Amino acid sequence: MVIEHLFPAFALIVLGAFLKRFHMTDRAFLARTDRLIYYIFFPGMLFWKIGTADRHLAGEAFDLYLATMCAIGAVYVLSTVYIVFWVPKFQAGAFSQSCYRFNTYVGMAVVLSILGERGVALFGILIAVAIPLINVLAVTTLIWFSEHPGNWRQRLRSTFFSIVSNPLVISCAAGLLYARWINAFPSFIDSTFRLGAAVTLPLALISIGGSLTLQTLKTYFRPALASAAFKLLLLPATGALFLHMFGVAGIYYAVGLIFFALPTSPAIYVLSSQLGSDTELASAAIMLSTVLSFCSLTVVIGLLHA
Numbered sequence: 001m002v003i004e005h006l007f008p009a010f011a012l013i014v015l016g017a018f019l020k021r022f023h024m025t026d027r028a029f030l031a032r033t034d035r036l037i038y039y040i041f042f043p044g045m046l047f048w049k050i051g052t053a054d055r056h057l058a059g060e061a062f063d064l065y066l067a068t069m070c071a072i073g074a075v076y077v078l079s080t081v082y083i084v085f086w087v088p089k090f091q092a093g094a095f096s097q098s099c100y101r102f103n104t105y106v107g108m109a110v111v112l113s114i115l116g117e118r119g120v121a122l123f124g125i126l127i128a129v130a131i132p133l134i135n136v137l138a139v140t141t142l143i144w145f146s147e148h149p150g151n152w153r154q155r156l157r158s159t160f161f162s163i164v165s166n167p168l169v170i171s172c173a174a175g176l177l178y179a180r181w182i183n184a185f186p187s188f189i190d191s192t193f194r195l196g197a198a199v200t201l202p203l204a205l206i207s208i209g210g211s212l213t214l215q216t217l218k219t220y221f222r223p224a225l226a227s228a229a230f231k232l233l234l235l236p237a238t239g240a241l242f243l244h245m246f247g248v249a250g251i252y253y254a255v256g257l258i259f260f261a262l263p264t265s266p267a268i269y270v271l272s273s274q275l276g277s278d279t280e281l282a283s284a285a286i287m288l289s290t291v292l293s294f295c296s297l298t299v300v301i302g303l304l305h306a
Contacts, residue, residue, distance in 0.1 A: 005301055009109040010294060012202055016209020030210045033203060034266075041200040042104070043171035046124045048185070048193035050175025053121030055183060058176060061122060064252040065129045067242035071260065072100050072130065074242075075235045076137050082230075083145070087223065092145035093277030095223060097138045097268040098285035099230035102130070104168065105204035106290075107262045110297060112201070114304070115254055122255050128172030130259075132163045138271060211266055212287045220284035227264070228289045232296040236260040254304050261300040263293035 019025045079099040083092045104127055111123045139156070163169060185193065217224065239260035243253055269282040 005110060005113045006294060006297055008113065009106055009205055012205035013106075013209040013212075013290065016206035017212055018209075019206065020210040025206075025210050030207050033207045037105075037200060037204045037207065039167050041196055042204065043167040044193060045108075045197040045200045046168060047171040047175040047178070048190075048197065049117065049121045050124045050172055051178035051182070052184060052190075053118070053125075053175075053179050055179055057118070057122055057179075058125050061125065061252050063246040063248050064122075064126065064243070064256050067239065067246045067248055067256060068126060068130060068259065069133060070242045071235060071239035072133060072137070074238050075100050075230055078234065079227075079230050080141065082226070083141070086226075089145045090276075091223060091278040091281050093138065093142035094268060094272040094279070094282040094285065095227050096141040097134075097271060098224075098227035098264045098282065098289065100235060101134055101138065101265040101268050102127075102259060102262040103208070103265045103290070103293075105201060105208060106293070107259060109201045109205060110258055110262075111255060114258070114301065115251055119251060119255055122251065123259070124172055124175065126255060126259060128169055128176075131166060131169050135163050135166075135271075138268075142271075142277060208266060208290065212290060213283060214287070216280045217284045217287055220281045221288070223281055224284040224288045227285045228292050231264050231289055232261065232292055236296060236300065257300045257304065258297070261293065261296040263289040 016025070020030070076096070076099070079096055083095060087095050107123060107127075108120060111119045115122075143156070236257070239256060243256050248256055264285055266286055269279055269286060271277075272282040273279050
């Protein structure tokens with residue numbers, strides 16, 4: 001049962017790595033692919049899934065959102081304490097993000113496989129709630145540990161605009177409004193979105209595989225492993241605790257558990273580069289977290305089917 005749900009996603013990630021290894025894709029191709037996915041295909045899929053979802057889905061999931069925010073906040077605090085004692089300032093931003101930022105594409109693929117269309121719509125709403133908080137936490141850490149604190153106003157301004165202009169946040173918000181007032185598409189538009197969605201996740205997973213590299217993992221293995229422990233052990237455990245505390249159950253509980261067990265996001269590399277943190281640590285953390293997430297997701301799927 002576990003292999004049935006996880007194998008397709010991870011097989012495409014491995015395929016992406018092999019395609020890059022044998023020069024069937026390259027850095028330029030992957031960069032363009034990432035832009036297409038991030039700005040066009042994935043926002044379109046989220047808008048479509050959320051726009052046709054049950055109108056009451058968002059309101060009924062309030063406890064899930066609250067549990068998610070609490071779990072992310074708790075892990076952020078604990079990881080920041082760890083950073084103060086054991087992580088150099090230059091690596092603080094990259095390390096912090098890798099402890100709680102999540103891979104949206106892997107999450108969507110796994111949720112679709114296990115929970116179907118309704119789960120995807122709920123997951124889309126959840127990430128719209130989580131993305132602003134995660135960006136604020138990430139940039140806050142970069143500001144606190146910056147070697148140039150005079151830039152904090154510029155970074156706060158950059159954070160605000162990065163959140164309000166984030167295509168995933170925009171598409172989720174637009175989907176919620178569309179679901180509230182219209183909630184259906186004409187058949188020809190629905191078919192167009194469906195065709196685009198069929199391309200989105202395979203392309204995203206192949207791109208993730210192409211971006212993985214062993215070159216820096218050996219040098220940064222210890223901090224990357226520490227961040228993976230926060231992301232794939234502490235966050236799922238803390239998340240499960242808050243889900244139980246807030247009485248989250250059913251499909252909401254399943255979406256929450258999967259969310260907490262996801263690998264860290266490739267986006268940590270981009271933000272680390274933009275805001276002056278260690279991109280090599282970010283690269284190592286992405287790779288190790290992606291590999292080890294097979295274990296965390298296996299445990300979660302096993303629990304859901306127990």
